[in-house]
Every structure is written in C-alpha cells, then in structure tokens.
Amino acid sequence: MFAVRLTADAELRPLNPWHAEEFLANLDRARKNMTPWVSPAFVATDLDGARLVLQRYADRWARDDGGIWGIWSDGTLVGGVLLVSLNAGTGVCEAGCWLEPAAEGRGLVTHAVSRLIDWAVDERGLHRVEWRVLSGNVRSIAVARRLGMRRDGVLREVVAGPDGRSDLEIWSLLAPEWRAHRAGAPRGTDGGERLEQ
Numbered sequence: 001m002f003a004v005r006l007t008a009d010a011e012l013r014p015l016n017p018w019h020a021e022e023f024l025a026n027l028d029r030a031r032k033n034m035t036p037w038v039s040p041a042f043v044a045t046d047l048d049g050a051r052l053v054l055q056r057y058a059d060r061w062a063r064d065d066g067g068i069w070g071i072w073s074d075g076t077l078v079g080g081v082l083l084v085s086l087n088a089g090t091g092v093c094e095a096g097c098w099l100e101p102a103a104e105g106r107g108l109v110t111h112a113v114s115r116l117i118d119w120a121v122d123e124r125g126l127h128r129v130e131w132r133v134l135s136g137n138v139r140s141i142a143v144a145r146r147l148g149m150r151r152d153g154v155l156r157e158v159v160a161g162p163d164g165r166s167d168l169e170i171w172s173l174l175a176p177e178w179r180a181h182r183a184g185a186p187r188g189t190d191g192g193e194r195l196e197q
Contacts, residue, residue, distance in 0.1 A: 006071065006111040015070035015080055017054040022077045023070070024050035030079065030100035036161075037137045038098060057082065064088060069116070071099070071108050078103035081112045083120070084132075091127035093120050097143065104139075110146050117147065118182070121175045129178070131171040134159060144171040148181035 003011040015023065024047055027034070034043050044050040060066030060083075068082040079099030086093040095116055097109045120126040131149055133140040144151075149171040157165035173181075 003072075004115055006108055006115070007106065010071060010073040010078075010106070010108055010111075012069050012071055012081070012112050012115055015054060015057070015068045015077075017051050017058055019070065019077070020047055020051035020054055023054060026070075026077045026079065026100060029102070030098055033101055034098055037134055037140065042098075060086075069112070071103070071112050073103055073106075073108065079108065079112075081109070081116050083116070086120070086124070086126070088124060088126070091125070092130065093124075093126050093128075094130040094132060095120075096131075097140070109143055113143060113147060114182075117173065117178055121178050127175045129173045131173075133169050133171065135167040135169050141169065141171075147173060148177060149173045150177075 003013045005011050024044060027043055027050065031043060042053055044053050054068065057066060057068035061068075065086050066083045067086070068080060070077045070080040072078065079097065081095065081097045084094040084096050095113055097113055099109050117129050120129055129149075131140075131144045131147075133144065135154065150173070152170045152172050155168040155170065158168045159166045
C-alpha cells in the first residue's frame with residue numbers, strides 16, 4: 001500500500017473496488033454538490049453501483065486508458081482525482097476530480113491534480129492534459145486556472161441536462177507549460193513520491 005502526502009493530514013491513494021462502501025459514503029456526502037456537474041454514471045446511489053464505478057476504473061487502469069485515486073483526510077475518503085481517459089499513443093489524457101463540501105477550501109484537489117499531472121507528464125510522457133467542465137462550474141474552472149491551464153474553447157449547448165442544455169468548456173495544459181508552471185509554483189510536498197495504482 002502506498003500513499004502520497006498532499007498536506008499534513010491528507011493523502012492520495014489508489015481507489016479500488018474494495019473501497020466501494022467508503023466511496024459510496026463519500027458520494028452521499030458530496031452528492032448535492034456533484035449532481036449538477038458530474039455524469040450520473042459516476043455518482044452511484046447504491047453499493048453495487050459504487051463497486052461498478054470503481055471496477056470500471058480498475059479495468060481502465062489495467063487497459064492503460066484511465067485510473068482513479070482517492071483523497072483521504074484524517075483517514076476519511078473526502079474526494080478524489082481521476083483520469084477519465086488516457087491515450088499514450090496520442091499523448092493526451094483527460095483529468096477530473098470531486099470533493100465533498102466539508103473538505104473544500106484546503107487546496108486538496110489542486111495538490112492532488114498536480115500530482116496526477118506530474119505522473120502523466122513525467123512518468124507516462126503525455127503531452128496534453130485536458131480538463132472538461134460545464135461553464136457554470138466555477139470551482140472546477142478555478143482549479144484549472146490555478147493549475148495554469150488555458151481555456152481552448154467552448155462547445156455550446158453540448159450537454160443535455162434536466163434544466164436544459166449546457167455549454168462545455170475545454171481547458172488544457174501542455175507538458176512544457178506544466179514544467180514551466182511547476183518550476184514557478186509552490187509545491188504541496190517535496191515531489192519525490194510517485195503515483196501508482
């Protein structure tokens with residue numbers, strides 16, 4: 001078992017199917033904040049659904065086309081980061097995140113996504129990290145900005161939802177931009193630890 005320290009009381013660890021009960025409890029605490037922004041396929045409502053989501057990402061990790069990691073604070077799963085997609089052939093991946101309200105405002109997602117980007121760029125040699133976000137999700141857009149991402153554009157009314165159609169913003173970061181950002185940005189930890197599954 002490994003853990004990457006994010007702050008004095010928080011760490012990033014692999015999130016596996018056997019964490020389904022913890023994952024479901026975390027989703028229940030985060031559900032109100034997540035529902036407008038995250039696909040219903042991710043926000044499981046029962047134990048079998050939670051296990052299925054985690055198994056889907058375990059399978060993606062085994063196929064080398066995605067992965068999921070949890071953020072634990074004081075021993076409680078409070079959120080996580082994921083590679084929604086990873087294509088080593090094209091050098092492109094899409095990152096994402098979620099966090100329950102009680103853990104907001106501590107920089108946990110920014111630290112965790114930074115570690116994920118480090119791994120994608122340094123370990124896997126990926127060139128482009130994408131961040132896709134509904135236009136009204138100001139917290140997620142703020143994370144993209146803190147990470148030094150640039151907004152590539154907007155796909156107008158591409159996502160259908162219960163309240164109508166929404167715009168989807170595409171943000172990205174290229175490997176040279178990340179290296180420059182990282183060189184000038186303070187780090188959460190010493191940067192010597194590796195992200196694994």
